[in-house]
Amino acid sequence: MTQQKIDFIEELEWRGLLHQCTDEDGLRKYLADPERAPRKVYAGFDPTADSLTIGNLVPIMLLAHVKRAGHVPVVLMGGGTGLIGDPSGKSAERSLITDQTVEANVHAQQPIFEIVLGCVEGPKHCVVNNVDWLGGLGYIEVLRNIGKHFSVNMMMQKESVKERLHNREQGISYTEFSYMILQAYDFWKLFYDDQVAVQVGGSDQYGNIIAGIDLIRRISFDLIKSVPMLAAEAQAAAAAGQIELAASLAKQAAMYAASPEPESFGLTAPLVTKSDGSKFGKTETGAIWLTRERTSPYAYYQFWLNASDDDVIKFLKIFTLLTKDEVDELERGHVDNPGAREAHKKLAQCATAIIHGKKEAEQAENASKALFSGDIVSLPKALLEDVFANIPSSDHSKADLENQSVDLVELLVETKLAQSKRQAREFLANGSVSINGSKITPETKLALEHLLHDEIIAIRRGKKAWHLTRWN
C-alpha cells in the first residue's frame, strides 16, 4: 500500500520538529514544485563513535520525513569533518581521533541509516562521505577559494566559538575554529555537484548551516561576476591566436554562466528537552544508543516506556511515524487515563520497531510484561530464555547451591547488581532484592529449590535491574 505523500513542512510543524528555517515560504515552494521533484535534502553526521545515540535520531527522523514527503534524503557521513571535530556545544577542545577510527566509525554507523530510512516509503536515500572531497583539498586552495568568503569577525560571533574564546581554561584551536568552513564547504559542494539545496539538522547546527548557505551565495555570485571577465579574456586569447586557451576560458565562462541559482535552505529541529529539565537521552547507565551492542532492544524499549507522562506525547510525535490522528487519539486516552500507559506502550513499541525491527520490539514488549508482572516462575523455558536474551547473565556452579554456600552479598556484587558489599547489604536490608520475582530477606539462602527449569535463577534489584544466573 502506498501511503499518501506528506507535506514536509506541515509534517514537521505538527510534530514539533520545526525550530528554525532560513526561508520557510521559499522552502515550501522549492519542495512543492512537482516539475522538479524529487528534491534532495541532507543532514550531516560526525563519526565520533562507532554508533549513534538517540540525540542523533532527531536529524535521522527529519530525513525520514523528507523521504515520506517524496524527496531524496542524503546522509552525509563526516569522514572528513570527523577528523577535525565540531566545537558546537562542546566546552572543551577534543582530542583528535585517528583516521582509521573515523573510517571504522563511518562504517559502523552506516547500517543505522539503512535500517531507519529503509523502512520508510519514498525515494531511495543516498549516502555520501565528505572525506571524498575534503580529503583531497589543498591548503592554498581552501584559503583562496573558500577562506576568502569567511569573515573571522563573523566566525568569532558564533556562540560556541565565543564561549571558548572567553574561557581561558579552554581555548579553541585553529583546527576546531576552522570546522565551520569545512561544513560550509560540504554544503557548497553538494549544492554545486549534486543539486542538494537543503540542509537539515539539530538547532546546534544552525550557525554551520547558515555559513553554508552564505558560502553558496558568495561563491555563486563570484562565479557569475567572473563570466564577462572570462569571456573578455577568451576573446583576447582568440585574437592573439591562442586557440586552446581561448576555448578553455570560453568553456569555463559558459559553465559559470550556467551555474545554478544560488537558492539554498536550512532548517533545524529543536533540541529535545525533558519536562523535568534533566538531559534527554541519558540514563544512570549512560547514553541510549541506536545499536544493540551498546543498548539492547530491551533497554531501548524500557527507556521509552519510562518516559515521563509530561513528555510521552511529545516523544510520540518526534520519535515515531504515527499519524496525527493516531497520536491525537493516544493523547486523549492518555489524558483520560494516564495509569493505563497506553501512550507509553505505543511509544516504546514504535520507537523500538524503527531501530530494532518489529520482531525485536515485540520480544522486548513480552520481556517487559513478564519481568514487571514478576511472574517469572510460570514462564516456559523457551520464553524465559527469550525474555532474558537481552539481560546480563552469568554462570555459576550448581554444587554451591546444593550445600547452600552461596553468599548473596557476594553474588550481588559479582552480578554487578550492587557496587560494593556494603551496598549489597543495604539492598538486602531494604528488601530491594527478589529472586524469581519474589522478595527475599537477608537470611534467605539460595538453594536447589530456587532453580527454574533446573538451571536458572533470576535476580532483580530494585524495579528495573535484572540479572540471570545459570547453574551447572
Next chain:
RNA sequence: GGGCGUGUACCCAAGUGGACAAAGGGGGCAGACUGUAAAUCUGCUGGCAACGCCUUCGGAGGUUCGAAUCCUCCCGCGCCCA
C-alpha cells in the same frame, strides 16, 4: 614578573590542630505510596575480614603524640597591578 585569594567526596559547599570518613545542599540509589510516571515521605551515598581497620580534603616533603587544618616547595585556577 608582583600582590591578594583559592583548590575538600559525583557536583556545589562548610570545616582553619584531636570529638573528621569529614556539616549542609544538589544529584544518584533503594524503600513506602502509585501506574515501570510525577509529587511526597523514609533510608543510604569511600572501602573492608566492621563497636575495629584501611584509603581519601590539588601534589611532594616537613613540624606534631596527633594534620583537611600549621610550615616549605611545586602544580592548577581566580581577581588586581605591571
